[in-house]
Amino acid sequence: MTLPLHPLDQQLFTRAQALLDDEWIAHDADLAPVLPTVLARNVGQDWHKAGTFRHHLVGVARSLTLWQQPRDVRLLGLLHSVYGNAFVDLVKFDPASERARLRELVGESAEHLVYLFCTQSRTQFVQRVLGGGPQADGSLVLDKDGQRHLLTPYEVAAFIIVSMADTIEQWFSWQDDIYSRFPNVQHRPQAVHWAASLWPGPMRPTGRMLHQIAGLGQALQHPGLQGLLPVPPVFAHCTQHLSVASEAAATSLYWSVIQQDQPLVDLDVATAVLEQAVRHNPWVGEPQMVLAQLYLSAGRRDDAKHAAQSALQCFSAWGNAWDKRVQWDAWVAWTRILLQSATEGGWPERLDKLNNVALRG
Structure with missing residues (x-):
């Protein structure tokens, strides 16, 4: 039986080659000016899943760069957790007092995306994208503190793409267990499930999350989201199900x-x-x-x-x-x-x- 193998896209490989050097980000015109400020917040010393917080932020930005995302989306990838969020207790910029400083550093549109991404419920976002999906125009309603918040189609597309990059960069078997069945996570006692808690565990690749990434990617085919941002090249440009x-x-x-x-x-x-x-899984x-x-x-x-x-x-x-x-x-x-x-x-x-x-x- 023939295997579902892929031909090598030389242009895509050339883009990937440019990102193999660890110093690629220091030469990136959009990201390099921001990097010293981020590094000054000790992100290279913070633990994050399969590496450090620096590895994670740069890895997410690398995928977004490879996927040819615009400046504000790539900056969102580099800074997507700096205000903290429900998944990590790391707060590198205080959203109550430092938004103006970050806005001055990256610009209003990028800071706005970072703030929304950090402060809105990403669990709810994933549930609604994979559930009913965006509204007819591509927008999406989230609920927070009893208030309804409307994400624009551009914000929805950006958050989907950054979520895809965020997940593939960090997720492996340890998270398959501690976040079992994400985004519908059950609260389990840590001491009872001590074996699952031992980091990093066997380092097996995820057996759950590529299906979810593929589902997020397919949501980009929504008529209200098409053409807003470059579609990632994974899963045949987000057209295939897993x-x-x-x-x-x-x-x-x-x-x-x-x-x-x-x-x-x-x-x-x-x-x-x-x-x-x-x-x-040919992907x-x-x-x-x-x-x-x-x-x-x-x-x-x-x-x-x-x-x-x-x-x-x-x-x-x-x-x-x-x-x-x-x-x-x-x-x-x-x-x-x-x-x-x-x-x-x-x-x-x-x-x-x-x-x-x-x-x-």
Whole structure:
């Protein structure tokens, strides 16, 4: 059965390449002027899910940059939690006294988006976008403190896109448990569920949230939201659905290979399991990348090339890793080595020589 692999969009990959260097943001005309002020608030020292708060803010901004979002939306990504919110107790700017300072730094439109994003209920936002969806004109009503607040279509589109980037940057198995069934989270006693509480846990990729990200993306196809902002390139430019069952199956199959819960002498079973994972969820790069390496080990260079190209396309579309065990740039680097070996030959026969592989040229 043919695998649902993707051709590599060279323009998208070129945009992704420009973001591989950690210093990319220091050279970004829109974000660089804001960065020193943000860093001065010790965001590089604060814990945040799979890294630090700095890693998170920059990672969200990276996806939004890759997705060619305008300045105010990218600044929202970089600053999306600085006033604090219901999910984190971090408050880097006091909304009661420092709004004018942030407004002076980033401009009125960007600060307005940041303030709304931090102070409105994001749980309610996700529930309503995925539930009834926006109103006919693309606007959305949220309730807060007994008052109704109307988000404009532009604000709805911006919040959807930033929520997609925010989720893919941070979510992994630890949050699957502590925020189980988000946005409809049940309040469970921490001491009783101590095993789920242990951070970072097994670092398994999420088995729940890509379905939700896909649903948010599909909401951008609403007539009232179309054309307001560039559509992220994930899920075939937000046109494709990912079912709950398919996501769960793909994650479990992938993880069974990573945990070596398959026969280890020959690679036929692991290969078949990964192929099935890709069929269930063709929208993330890591299963395709591991599959490319298995194909190389089996001498199937053409198959390895197609799988590596598809993996690279997925990594280039997201700008963040699905499997958080290593960072996005490391996944991209290893995938490029696999693609190079599949294209030019030279995959090591000796196990120890894997330590020597490097990009050429």
